[in-house]
Amino acid sequence: LASAFSGANLKPHVIVGSLLPEYKSNYLKGGVVDEGGNILITEACEYKRxxxxxxxxHVVITNIEEDHLDYYSDLADIQSAFIDLCAKTPKDGKIICNPDLPNLAPIVEKFPDKIVDYKKLLSKVPELKVLGEHNKLNAAATLALMSVFEEVGKNRENSADAQILDGAITGLEKFSGTWRRLEARGETEKGAILYDDYAHHPEEIRAGINALHQNFQDKKLVIFFQPHLYSRTKKLFDEFVEVFLEKNPVGESKITPVSELYLLPIYAAREPADSEISSEILAQKITEQNLSENSKMKVEFLPSFEKAAEIALEKDDQCVVVTMGAGDVYKILDLVK
Structure with missing residues (x-):
């Protein structure tokens, strides 16, 4: 959104949850109000509402997943928070989303006249520098919102506003990603390609694995995963097991994209330790399921970043090495580089 709005010369103020490489900050100061700088784009979090x-x-919703279950009671509780957010939009406000997603059904039913289906803009998404189908969908959502602004410009017979979609597409073409969002981190001395990703929910992990598998089908995918929060690991335990073993089609066969999976200790963040769940327990369950499915994926628990770095340094140009998690797992690559 920030790149698209800037490309369209709309001078937005921007606050995001990651770092924008061009500005080395999560904040971009836009123009003054009298010169068009009356737009604030912010990445909002549903945690604790x-x-x-x-x-x-306007609200852009890319998806709604069962998460933050240390606060929310269930999916319906999360959906109620999103309904409350959408209810705050004015009469002429829009909700940019994929109305076909089952978890968005309550919102689509509640605000049918405000829904803008971003899938209709997929054909206008340019070639992107960032990986993954999820980023194409994000770009389509961006263009859907830009189309709302363009339509307003046409209605006002403002020729500048009426051409903003072209500028937005140019902005998307230049977008090179943000910090820790499937971020390319170079290569090891032996030629292994390095990536770091903030993915910490099963759906985010799935998106990252699929993106890397699609772009590096001829290489081994080696993941160092640091679960985030005891509560999330416990409540989504089965989903974590499933996502790492999930098979993707290649030609006429199906394979597990992950060749090697290493689990680091759970990043506690705001939570006290919970003896009922650990990365060792998760690794054991994935190993058991792995054996029952006759998968060749290697699964191992690692006690430290130093051990992880040693393993990463052994990988050659036939491998893509990825750190995943919302904690400090990226520091493994700092030891490798």
Whole structure:
């Protein structure tokens, strides 16, 4: 969104949850109000319903997943928070989303006149520098919102606003990604390609694995995963097991994209230790399931980043090495580089 709005010369103020490489900050100062700088783009979080402190004109929802279950009771509780957020949009506000996603059904039913289906803009998405089908969908959502602004410009007979979609596409073409979002981190001395990803929910992990598998089908995918929160690991335990063993089609066969999976100790963040769950337990369950499915994926628990770095340094140009998690797992690559 920030790149698209900037490409369209709309001078937005931007606050995001990652770092924008061009600015080495998560904040971009836009133009003054009198010169068109009256747009604020922010990445909002549903945790503890914090996004209800905002009063948005438009809302872009990429998905709704069962997460933050240390606060929310279930999916319906999460959906209720999103309904409350969308209810804060004004009469002419829009909700940019994929209305076909089952978890968005309550929102689509509640606000049918505000829904803008971003899938209709997929054909306009240019070639992107960032990997993954999820980024193509994000780009389509961006263009859907830009089309809303363009339509407003046409209605006002403002020729500048009426041409912003072209500028937005140029902005998307230049977008090179953000910190820790499937971020390319160079190569090892032996030629292994390095990536770091913030993925910490099964759906995010799935998107990352699929993106890397699609782009590096001829290489071995080696993942160092650091689970984030005891509560998330426990409540989504089966989903974590499933996502790493999930098979993707290649030609006429199906394979498990991950060749080697190494699990690091759980990153506790805001939570006290929970003896009922650990990365060792998760590794053991994945190993058992792995054997029962006759998969050749290697699974191992590692106690430290130093041990992980040793393994990463052994990988050659036939491998893509990825650190995954919302904690400090990226520091493994700092030891490798």
């Amino acid at each position: 914090s996004f209800l402190n905002l009063n948005p004109k």
